[in-house]
Amino acid sequence: MTYAPMAVMQPTAHNRAAETPLPPHAQITYMERTSSELPVTEFFRIERPSFDPATGQARFFYRLNDLSFTETLQLPMGADAAMAVSPAFAKLLGLTGLVLGVSYFKLRAPFAIEAPEIALTDAERAFVIDVYENGLGEFYARNDLARFGKLSLVAPTDPVARQPALDLPDRTLLPIGGGKDSLVSVDLLTHTGVDFTPFAVNPKGPILTSVAAIGTAPLYVTRTLDPDMIRLGKEPGYYNGHVPSTAINSMIAALCALLYGYSQIVLSNERSASEGNVVFDGRETNHQYSKSLGFELLIADTLANATGGALKYFSLLRPYSEARIASLFTQSTKFDAVFSSCNRNFRLTGNDGPLWCGECPKCHFVFLIFAPFMKKERLLAIFGKNLLDEPKNEHSFRELAGLTGQKPWECVGEILEAAACFYTLTRHADWHEDAVVRAVKADLFAQYGEEKLQLAMAECLTDSRDHHIPPALAAKVAAYAV
Incomplete structure (x- = not known):
């Protein structure tokens, strides 16, 4: 049995579902068990x-x-x-x-x-x-x-x-x-x-x-x-x-x-x-x-x-997109050498390797949303390599941006948000020549169009009012997180 595609959540100021569906290959087909x-x-x-x-x-x-x-x-x-x-x-x-x-x-x-x-x-x-x-x-x-x-x-x-x-x-x-x-x-x-x-x-x-x-x-x-x-x-x-x-x-x-x-x-x-x-x-x-x-x-x-x-x-972060959070993180270098979102660090058996494996969708997504806001040398120092300049990573990045497959079963951001970050990198002096950015550019523009990607990036950086933060604290945080 095949089910209808899911509506993609747009990173709007109010975080409401929009009408853009997942691509057909993001549907799940299964035989219903009784x-x-x-x-x-x-x-x-x-x-x-x-x-x-x-x-x-x-x-x-x-x-x-x-x-x-x-x-x-x-x-x-x-x-x-x-x-x-x-x-x-x-x-x-x-x-x-x-x-x-x-x-x-x-x-x-x-x-x-x-x-x-x-x-x-x-x-x-x-x-x-x-x-x-x-x-x-x-x-x-x-x-x-x-x-x-x-x-x-x-x-x-x-x-x-x-x-x-x-x-x-x-x-x-x-x-x-x-x-x-x-x-x-x-x-x-x-x-x-x-x-x-x-x-x-x-x-x-x-x-x-x-x-x-x-x-x-x-x-x-x-x-x-x-x-x-x-x-x-x-x-x-x-x-x-x-x-x-x-x-x-x-x-x-x-x-x-x-x-x-x-x-x-x-x-x-x-x-x-x-x-x-x-x-x-x-x-x-x-x-x-x-x-x-x-x-x-x-x-x-x-x-x-x-x-x-x-x-x-x-x-506390409900008003923000992942991209907005990445931009806030860049304001301090205090945690650069100690943090990680890579799931290999949280297995029951532990992890003896580096903080970032550089191979999983989680690593790829975090690298992608940091790239528009963080200096390139700093980002490469955190990850140890340029994940956007390795052709083997292209398929994973395409999934994140909704260009193929389905959104990965990982704690990653919105599909259109990833696509918007890619769009920013196609116009960024530090990143536009990297292998993955060049490889996805044509399909990215064909699927979304420049105007939609520009608007999506603007919405990523617009804080939502749809949250549950106590008003007094919300006002203080909004005043600081400019």
Whole structure:
């Protein structure tokens, strides 16, 4: 069955979907699986999680048919003992258990989800279903699994729609991913006088070096997945694939916000993250769904209701395109030698190589959006080579700009945004003679036209008003980020 192409998100000031479709080769064709392929008795059950404030350990328990799994979170010592036994924390602990469960659910992706000991409001039930449907959208698409609108969640009903208000200190928890985005947030918060604590789950590589360069004491959590889940994911008869890591880490951050006293979690997700990759099973599928504005609003509402409005959640970079963020990053060289967006640095097995592999779509996209704004010698020093002057990279760059294939399953920006950056390079003295720029120029102009590319680049540098930043902070950031 073939589905209609997805509308490309234009980098407009309001980040609304435009009418430009993905090229025909970006559609997914698949044979729809039926429920008869899986035994009707298959189910996934989430048990009540536990937390011991004396040890800082949270434990999460899951059952998939006849299989049992346990996952642990090791949180720092010093948790607020009273908060650890509060109804708000119990609510967030249960919701965290439900969200973390996607890692185990996906082994078989059954249609039935059970949480017999975790009471949910109607809004929370919708939030959890969203995580298991849209949050796993890429997983379903790449495994040819039709699940949208077909999952059931059986859990007790919680009649209390909103918990009593908590008293949380006016402090900020800032997740650090090791890439350019969270480091731009560091700069914006620093220059607007907002104190923050760097936060990460299982920090490694660029996260550690970035936090060291920030110079502020961090808050780290160790997440230990059940080893049987990792093993089974490699065996026949079980599925594997992408999970919504931002949703997972955000829920863990919410637990820490209550236990250690923070009133807001500030993400670093750009407006480009709202653009999907393909249409599959009748729905837009987005590799970055849990970074999108739609999900941000959903989880922000969930966390607010669980804490009586005390805990805020928003992305500081939501007004910006990836290109705009790149331009802001260039204003300081402080993090040049420590940051990386290359996914090879964030594998479970680690990475002993350079910060940038120079071969993946993520490396190519970051290089592409930096090139219009950063001096060439500085960019080459960061990456170690000129990725735009290597002919073998042409196909990857064409995918990023929508000239072939589909948008890569990576955290990359909008298709038209990449095309606009390429257009700028065709007119740039430092880059116009490089092999990839010369190779794509004719097709770029033929597909989009100069006028559209010029307008797209202007829109990339125009800040959107479609965001969830508190007004006072938004005004301060806008005044600084000129």
